[in-house]
Amino acid sequence: MAIELAPLPLPSTADASKFTEFGREVKGVNPGELSPEQLEQVQMLLYKHDALLFRNVDLSPEQQYALTKAFDLASESYGHGNNKISKEAKSILHPHLKTIPRVPQVQLIGNGLAPAHEGLPPVELKHPSHTTFHKTPHTIDPGTTRFYRWHMDAALYELEPPRVTTLYSIRVPQGPHQRCLYDDGTGDELDVPLGTTAFVSGKTMFDILPPELKSVAVRAKARYAPHPYVWMATAHAMSTGLGLETEGLELPLEKLPEWNEEGVKIYPVTWKNPVTGNLHFQVHPCGVQELLIDPLPEGASRNGALYPDGASLKDLKEVRDLLYKMQRPAIAPSLVYPHDWREKDLMLFHNRGILHSVVGQFAPDQLRMFHQCNLAASDEPIGPSAEDVAAYA
Known part of the structure; x- marks a missing residue:
C-alpha cells in the first residue's frame, strides 16, 4: 500500500x-x-x-x-x-x-x-x-x-x-x-x-523570536537540576504550565537521591532537526537550574545585543523570566x-x-x-x- x-x-x-x-x-x-x-x-x-x-x-x-x-x-x-x-x-x-x-x-x-x-x-x-x-x-x-x-x-x-x-x-x-x-x-x-x-x-517557538532573543537562543545552554522531577516535586507551576514559580520550594540538592556531576545534563537551548536542518527551541522550563550564554562571535554586531560578553545566569527567577519571555509567545492559542x-x-x-x-x-x-x-x-x-x-x- x-x-x-x-x-x-x-x-x-x-x-x-x-x-x-x-x-x-x-x-x-x-x-x-x-x-x-x-x-x-x-x-x-x-x-x-x-x-x-x-x-x-x-x-x-x-x-x-x-x-x-x-x-x-x-x-x-x-x-x-x-x-x-x-x-x-x-x-x-x-x-x-x-x-x-x-x-x-x-x-x-x-x-x-x-x-x-x-x-x-x-x-x-x-x-x-x-x-x-x-x-x-x-x-x-x-x-x-x-x-x-x-x-x-x-x-x-x-x-x-x-x-x-x-x-x-x-x-x-x-x-x-x-x-x-x-x-x-x-x-x-x-x-x-x-x-x-x-x-x-x-521550530515556530524559535522562528517567531525577535532578533535579540534569537541571538540568545543560539548562544545559550540550559543546565538541568540533578533528578529534576524529584527536585521540582515540592514546587508549584505557573498558571500557563510553562515553568515554575520562584518560591524557594525546590528540594535542596543535598536532599535529592544520590547524584553525581557526571550525570547532570547541559543541553543547547536550540536543537537541530536531523533531516530539515531547522532549529527548534527545546527547553523543559521546569527543570532548568542555570543558563550558560556564550559571548557574541567575533565580528557580530553588539548593537541591541543581550549578554554580548556572555553570562552564567544562576538566579532562578532571572533564568525563568528569560525562558518564559522566549517561550510564552509560542503557546498562544493560535x-x-x-x-x-x-x-x-x-x-x-x-x-x-x-x-x-x-x-x-x-x-x-x-x-x-x-x-x-x-x-x-x-x-x-x-x-x-x-x-x-x-x-x-
Missing part, C-alpha cells in the same frame, strides 16, 4: 499559516507492520512534520516498542529508565506511570480504575491535573481547565532525551469540551477537547494543536522538536487508558552549527 498524507484536523483557533508543515495524518499503512521502505518513509515524514497521526490502529505493546525503537536502534530502556520511576516515590511522575510487565519500555497512563490489562492487575490510574501542581489552581467550574506542564519526554539526568514518543489511545472517555484558561492577565483561553494532549512546535483523541489513535511525535502538555480534568469514574513509549536515546541532541550562530547572533 502507498502511504497517503492528510493535514491534521486543526481547530478554528489555529493560525493555519503556522501549521503548513506541522503534523500529518498517515493513511494506507499499518504502523505495527511497516516494511523497511515504509519505515524509512515514516521516519523522514516525522522529522519533516514533527507529528504523525494514525487512526483506528490495532497495536500491541511489543509493536509499539518496536516502532519506537526503529527510530534509534541502539536505544533500549524507557526514557526515564525501565521500572525506575516506580522506585522514586518522590518524583512528580511517580503516580502517573504504570509499567507493562512484559514490555517495560511501554507505560500505561490514564485515569480511573483500569481493569487487569497486559499483565497488570486492576490499577487506579491518575490523570495529572493542574489542581495538584499549579500555585493558584483554577477551580471556578468543571468546564474550565489549564495546561498541566509543558515539557518534552526526557529524564534530563544521566539518560539522553528520546528522539520520538509514541502515544496510543485504548480507552477515551467522552464529554464536553473544556476552556483551557491561561490566567496570566492576557485573557488568553483555548477551547479544548476533553483530555486533549496539546502540542506546540519548537499556535497550539490540541489533539482530539479517538480510541485506537496512534500519535508519533518528534520529542526533540516539539513541546506538549497534558490538559483537562476527568471525573473519577471516567476511564482513560493510553500506552506511552519513548526510549532514552543513544546520542545527545545536536545544537546550532557555527554557521547558525553566525547567522542569528
Whole structure:
C-alpha cells in the first residue's frame, strides 16, 4: 500500500499559516507492520512534520516498542529508565506511570480504575491535573481547565532525551469540551477537547523570536537540576504550565537521591532537526537550574545585543523570566494543536522538536487508558552549527 498524507484536523483557533508543515495524518499503512521502505518513509515524514497521526490502529505493546525503537536502534530502556520511576516515590511522575510487565519500555497512563490489562492487575490510574501542581489552581467550574506542564519526554539526568514518543489511545472517555484558561492577565483561553494532549512546535517557538532573543537562543545552554522531577516535586507551576514559580520550594540538592556531576545534563537551548536542518527551541522550563550564554562571535554586531560578553545566569527567577519571555509567545492559542483523541489513535511525535502538555480534568469514574513509549536515546541532541550562530547572533 502507498502511504497517503492528510493535514491534521486543526481547530478554528489555529493560525493555519503556522501549521503548513506541522503534523500529518498517515493513511494506507499499518504502523505495527511497516516494511523497511515504509519505515524509512515514516521516519523522514516525522522529522519533516514533527507529528504523525494514525487512526483506528490495532497495536500491541511489543509493536509499539518496536516502532519506537526503529527510530534509534541502539536505544533500549524507557526514557526515564525501565521500572525506575516506580522506585522514586518522590518524583512528580511517580503516580502517573504504570509499567507493562512484559514490555517495560511501554507505560500505561490514564485515569480511573483500569481493569487487569497486559499483565497488570486492576490499577487506579491518575490523570495529572493542574489542581495538584499549579500555585493558584483554577477551580471556578468543571468546564474550565489549564495546561498541566509543558515539557518534552526526557529524564534530563544521566539518560539522553528520546528522539520520538509514541502515544496510543485504548480507552477515551467522552464529554464536553473544556476552556483551557491561561490566567496570566492576557485573557488568553483555548477551547479544548476533553483530555486533549496539546502540542506546540519548537521550530515556530524559535522562528517567531525577535532578533535579540534569537541571538540568545543560539548562544545559550540550559543546565538541568540533578533528578529534576524529584527536585521540582515540592514546587508549584505557573498558571500557563510553562515553568515554575520562584518560591524557594525546590528540594535542596543535598536532599535529592544520590547524584553525581557526571550525570547532570547541559543541553543547547536550540536543537537541530536531523533531516530539515531547522532549529527548534527545546527547553523543559521546569527543570532548568542555570543558563550558560556564550559571548557574541567575533565580528557580530553588539548593537541591541543581550549578554554580548556572555553570562552564567544562576538566579532562578532571572533564568525563568528569560525562558518564559522566549517561550510564552509560542503557546498562544493560535499556535497550539490540541489533539482530539479517538480510541485506537496512534500519535508519533518528534520529542526533540516539539513541546506538549497534558490538559483537562476527568471525573473519577471516567476511564482513560493510553500506552506511552519513548526510549532514552543513544546520542545527545545536536545544537546550532557555527554557521547558525553566525547567522542569528
